[in-house]
Amino acid sequence: xxxxxxxxxxxxxxxxxxxxxxxxxxxxxxxxxxxxxxxxxxxxxxxxxxxxxxxxxxxxxxxxxxxxxxxxxxxxxxxxxxxxxxxxxxxxxxxxxxxxxxxxxxxxxxxxxxxxxxxxxxxxxxxxxxxxxxxxxxxxxxxxxxxxxxxxxxxxxxxxxxxxxxxxxxxxxxxxxxxxxxxxxxxxxxxxxxxxxxxxxxxxxxxxxxxxxxxxxxxxxxxxxxxxxxxxxxxxxxxxxxxxxxxxxxxxxxxxxxxxxxxxxxxxxxxxxxxxxxxxxxxxxxxxxxxxxxxxxxxxxxxxxxxxxxxxxxxxxxxxxxxxxxxxxxxxxxxxxxxxxxxxxxxxxxx
Numbered sequence: 001x002x003x004x005x006x007x008x009x010x011x012x013x014x015x016x017x018x019x020x021x022x023x024x025x026x027x028x029x030x031x032x033x034x035x036x037x038x039x040x041x042x043x044x045x046x047x048x049x050x051x052x053x054x055x056x057x058x059x060x061x062x063x064x065x066x067x068x069x070x071x072x073x074x075x076x077x078x079x080x081x082x083x084x085x086x087x088x089x090x091x092x093x094x095x096x097x098x099x100x101x102x103x104x105x106x107x108x109x110x111x112x113x114x115x116x117x118x119x120x121x122x123x124x125x126x127x128x129x130x131x132x133x134x135x136x137x138x139x140x141x142x143x144x145x146x147x148x149x150x151x152x153x154x155x156x157x158x159x160x161x162x163x164x165x166x167x168x169x170x171x172x173x174x175x176x177x178x179x180x181x182x183x184x185x186x187x188x189x190x191x192x193x194x195x196x197x198x199x200x201x202x203x204x205x206x207x208x209x210x211x212x213x214x215x216x217x218x219x220x221x222x223x224x225x226x227x228x229x230x231x232x233x234x235x236x237x238x239x240x241x242x243x244x245x246x247x248x249x250x251x252x253x254x255x256x257x258x259x260x261x262x263x264x265x266x267x268x269x270x271x272x273x274x275x276x277x278x279x280x281x282x283x284x285x286x287x288x289x290x291x292x293x294x295x296x297x298x299x300x301x302x303x304x305x306x307x308x309x310x311x312x313x314x315x316x317x318x319x320x321x322x323x324x325x326x327x328x329x330x331x332x333x334x335x336x337x338x339x340x341x342x343x344x345x346x347x348x349x350x351x
Contacts, residue, residue: 005171006162012133018173019130023137025170026051031058033147033161034134035175036126038099038183038200039154039308040161041070041144042169043134046080049111052143056113058168061150066116067143068101068184069123072135080121080141082107087189087211094210097127099180099201103188114143120190130175146183147172153240153311153343156181160312181305182335187215199335201304217334242311244275244319246344250326251351257285259351260323264288267321275314277324279303290317300332307336311343 007022009015022032029051032043042059044051046069056063069080074092077084083105091102106121115121126132135142146154149164158174165172185200187207195216196204207215247263249256257278264274264286275290279297292310295302314322324340326348327333341348 004162004166004169006158006174007171008174009130010175012129016133019133019137022134022171022173023139026134026138026142029054030170031055032134032138032171032173033155033158033165033169034131034144034173035158035178036070036128036131036144037179038126039156039178039181040147040158041126041131041142042147042161042165043070043138043142043144045139046070046114046141046143047109047111047139049113052111052113055143055145058165059145059148059150061145063113064116065145065150066118066120066122067114067145069110069114069121070131070135070142070144071123071125071140072132073140074125076140077104077123080107080110080123081105085189087194090211091187091189091207092125095202095206096125097132098125099127099184100124101184101186101198103186103190103197105190120188122186124184128175128178130173134173151241153242153308153315154183156305156308160309163312179305180301181308182332182339185335188218199338201332201335203331203334205331240308240311240339240343241345242314242319242322242343244273244314244322246322246324246340246347248324248326248340248344248348249351250348255351256325257282259349260325261286263323272321273317273319275317275319275322277307277310277322279325282325290314290319297327300328300336303327303336304332307339 007018044055081104101122101124103120110121147161148155155161156178180201185202186198188195193216267274274288276286276288280293283293294306327336329337
């Protein structure tokens with residue numbers, strides 16, 4: 001492949017020619033990374049099996065891990081689904097465009113290469129104006145996982161994308177830093193009771209309020225040892241992981257900070273380069289090579305926005321051992337803890 005083209009796009013209207021070029025690349029089977037309100041996505045033509053194969057190859061992603069199909073208009077959903085339950089219409093009215101992905105039964109037009117071999121399709125309508133313009137320019141159906149090497153922390157800036165995929169894809173659209181910083185909430189609407197398969201900015205409480213009914217949470221999200229098989233292939237892989245070994249420390253606040261401080265000191269004496277993920281309130285309690293605050297503990301939106309960039313920073317600093325404070329498993333905190341647990345391979349120390 002020729003060198004990846006890098007284009008700054010601050011406004012979809014003023015940079016229309018760039019969007020049109022990116023759309024043409026998608027229509028011709030190429031790959032374009034682009035900003036959304038959650039993280040940067042790696043886009044290809046969702047209805048072309050060869051494009052989906054290219055996405056898997058560029059990311060080094062397992063081919064049974066489904067891709068999310070991004071659309072820019074509600075009516076486009078009818079082409080790629082075989083059944084739309086009333087819950088889907090309610091959730092779309094409440095949260096689209098926005099950071100919500102719905103699992104629905106797919107139509108024959110969506111190739112199995114896009115859905116990881118499943119008979120369902122994941123669909124989302126992003127809120128980001130550049131993303132919406134690109135989807136329209138690219139034909140209306142863009143398959144897009146996060147634009148990173150599979151397993152690494154997801155990209156929240158175009159530079160993160162460039163670190164991982166430069167020379168592997170055709171184009172990167174630089175729309176600046178993303179707003180949310182964690183991937184969309186995924187809710188399965190194919191098996192009766194709506195079920196969250198991946199927590200995100202749209203919380204369980206928000207979904208239940210919109211649907212006026214109970215929404216389940218798949219037990220494998222926060223409990224790796226629950227004995228249940230994952231309901232979606234992507235749920236069984238380690239994600240978002242830095243190179244260094246990450247341990248989450250959970251328990252009473254004072255015990256957590258004392259334990260991290262002690263373990264960080266022991267690892268440093270043993271020759272490890274140590275990183276600590278903490279909050280503004282606890283940063284002064286630690287001594288380590290790299291101490292990164294995700295923000296104030298009560299500001300969960302800031303924590304979500306900063307998490308992936310911090311994990312990447314530890315890689316840049318060649319940190320070999322990382323300790324993180326645990327966070328609330330309610331609301332957005334549930335999404336934060338889900339990503340941390342995945343990054344740590346569910347390695348949690350309870351104190």
